Amino acid sequence: MSKKITVGPVGYMPQSAPSMGVELSPEGKALLYGNIVEEEEAMRDAAKALLTMDNPTIFPGPMVLWDWRDDVAEKSAAILDLASEIPNCKIIPMPDYRPKYPKIDVKAEINPNHPNLTILDNKIKACVFIGVHCHYANLTLRMIRAGTACYTVAMCAEMGHEEAMASIRDVHAADVLRFRDIIIEVRNELGIEYTTTMPPENPSLPKEDWGALTPSDYGEYRSLIMSKKGEHVTAVE
Amino acid sequence: MSLNYMVPVSKFKRYLPKDYVELVDYGPFGKEFSEVGTKNMGKYKELVEEHPMCSGCWMAYYIKIIFASLPNPEHTVTIGTAGCGRLAISQAAVPFIYGNYGDQNAMASGITRAFRLRFPDQQKDVITIAGDGGMMDIGFSMTMHAWFRGEKFTTIMLDNEVYGNTGGQESGMSIKGAVLKMSPKGKNFNKMPAMQLAITAGCVYVVKMSPTNINKAAKAIRRAIFAARELGPTFIHAYTSCNIEYSIPTPDVFKDAQEMAKGRFAFEEFMTDEAKDLFTVVEAKKKKEVS
Numbered sequence: 001m002s003k004k005i006t007v008g009p010v011g012y013m014p015q016s017a018p019s020m021g022v023e024l025s026p027e028g029k030a031l032l033y034g035n036i037v038e039e040e041e042a043m044r045d046a047a048k049a050l051l052t053m054d055n056p057t058i059f060p061g062p063m064v065l066w067d068w069r070d071d072v073a074e075k076s077a078a079i080l081d082l083a084s085e086i087p088n089c090k091i092i093p094m095p096d097y098r099p100k101y102p103k104i105d106v107k108a109e110i111n112p113n114h115p116n117l118t119i120l121d122n123k124i125k126a127c128v129f130i131g132v133h134c135h136y137a138n139l140t141l142r143m144i145r146a147g148t149a150c151y152t153v154a155m156c157a158e159m160g161h162e163e164a165m166a167s168i169r170d171v172h173a174a175d176v177l178r179f180r181d182i183i184i185e186v187r188n189e190l191g192i193e194y195t196t197t198m199p200p201e202n203p204s205l206p207k208e209d210w211g212a213l214t215p216s217d218y219g220e221y222r223s224l225i226m227s228k229k230g231e232h233v234t235a236v237e
Numbered sequence: 238m239s240l241n242y243m244v245p246v247s248k249f250k251r252y253l254p255k256d257y258v259e260l261v262d263y264g265p266f267g268k269e270f271s272e273v274g275t276k277n278m279g280k281y282k283e284l285v286e287e288h289p290m291c292s293g294c295w296m297a298y299y300i301k302i303i304f305a306s307l308p309n310p311e312h313t314v315t316i317g318t319a320g321c322g323r324l325a326i327s328q329a330a331v332p333f334i335y336g337n338y339g340d341q342n343a344m345a346s347g348i349t350r351a352f353r354l355r356f357p358d359q360q361k362d363v364i365t366i367a368g369d370g371g372m373m374d375i376g377f378s379m380t381m382h383a384w385f386r387g388e389k390f391t392t393i394m395l396d397n398e399v400y401g402n403t404g405g406q407e408s409g410m411s412i413k414g415a416v417l418k419m420s421p422k423g424k425n426f427n428k429m430p431a432m433q434l435a436i437t438a439g440c441v442y443v444v445k446m447s448p449t450n451i452n453k454a455a456k457a458i459r460r461a462i463f464a465a466r467e468l469g470p471t472f473i474h475a476y477t478s479c480n481i482e483y484s485i486p487t488p489d490v491f492k493d494a495q496e497m498a499k500g501r502f503a504f505e506e507f508m509t510d511e512a513k514d515l516f517t518v519v520e521a522k523k524k525k526e527v528s
Contacts, residue, residue, distance in 0.1 A: 065249050066241070201251040204256070
């Protein structure tokens with residue numbers, strides 16, 4: 001099989017996959033390196049990449065992060081199940097598509113307008129996009145192929161994406177669980193011993209125990225929380 | 238575009254960035270204006286916080302007020318165009334659509350109509366926010382025709398009297414004689430009478446102001462939104478100085494706005510009789526709810 005779409009970096013302003021002759025796969029099939037293949041073949045290759053490459057990461061998009069439809073919870077639970085079966089897997093969300101100025105927190109989130117920052121900073125070599133609206137997924141996947149050495153898997157609820165190394169179409173909760181089973185199967189074939197572990201929570205969330213803070217922790221603002229001389233504060237929150 | 242978009246899937250909440258968790262827990266979505274709003278700014282997670290605007294930018298301040306004044310942020314869409322303002326507007330936690338230069342009011346017309354067909358039982362607010370160049374120069378025909386057609390949405394013009402984003406060219410809203418970096422001989426023509434144009438074109442509620450008083454600014458924005466829901470187009474012409482192009486030292490930006498509030502941006506409010514009746518009802522209802 002000749003690989004039409006390969007892991008980057010292919011350089012600034014890469015030729016788009018459709019212009020290289022890559023067509024979206026028909027129903028029941030998938031895309032692997034730009035070629036139409038059986039779904040299982042694409043899933044197995046993606047599973048191998050996620051299990052063997054550095055810092056595998058799942059990027060859930062707004063369609064699976066927000067509880068906007070009845071079936072979202074089921075799909076989200078399946079995604080977490082999938083993540084828990086990949087050793088050292090992280091979850092970095094794409095909660096919306098707003099540009100982030102002056103700077104994005106690359107450890108905490110990914111943005112479609114500059115996804116390469118998150119991927120390069122976290123040294124991610126294999127990733128899965130799921131729940132991202134197609135027009136932003138196309139943009140993101142092409143930018144990643146252009147500027148990073150990252151294997152991309154697109155799990156799309158619609159027709160898939162030509163720019164991804166592995167693209168699986170019509171993905172719903174059951175398909176995510178099928179991919180999880182294939183990951184376990186490939187993991188066993190590769191002889192990787194692993195106990196199911198949930199990915200770590202978002203690093204931007206506060207770790208402090210607010211109850212244990214003292215006025216000195218507030219630094220130059222401590223005068224704002226300390227009573228003045230002669231002032232007797234009775235009301236407390 | 239609905240409250241459900243602001244509710245994370247429970248299992249994913251611990252994977253969301255802090256900013257989003259705070260927006261969900263302490264943001265203004267689904268809350269009453271009295272709980273959040275402009276009077277409580279700083280006490281809740283605001284819709285727009287970080288922005289890439291210049292230090293001392295009065296436009297950034299006014300944009301914060303706009304977002305703090307929204308009656309229903311979860312059911313609001315903003316539309317903007319090229320210019321400084323959209324840098325901050327696009328970062329707010331409210332859906333934003335970027336129009337090609339000047340066509341924001343044409344886009345808003347279509348979106349408003351589509352919302353009324355798609356969500357007949359749910360009020361969706363559409364607000365266009367653009368600078369004087371996008372609104373009164375390049376977007377002039379689309380702004381005027383949206384008003385002539387009586388499209389029911391709110392138009393807010395951030396008037397800094399210059400093309401600040403591109404280096405200081407004169408705009409139709411620059412005053413006569415204004416000397417700017419890219420118009421060194423001074424402008425030859427008068428400032429366009431935007432307020433009069435809006436009234437002539439059929440806006441039901443029009444305000445011109447320099448937003449030095451936060452509550453007054455918020456009241457005007459909310460009135461404009463309420464009137465646009467029921468009656469027709471509304472327009473706010475707000476002074477938002479460009480301290481870079483007009484060389485206003487950062488500490489003097491507020492003083493400059495205050496001087497404008499006494500000068501050519503003295504508060505003027507126009508409303509039709511129907512709008513007046515509407516405000517009487519809406520504001521009486523709110524007072525009753527609060528008491």
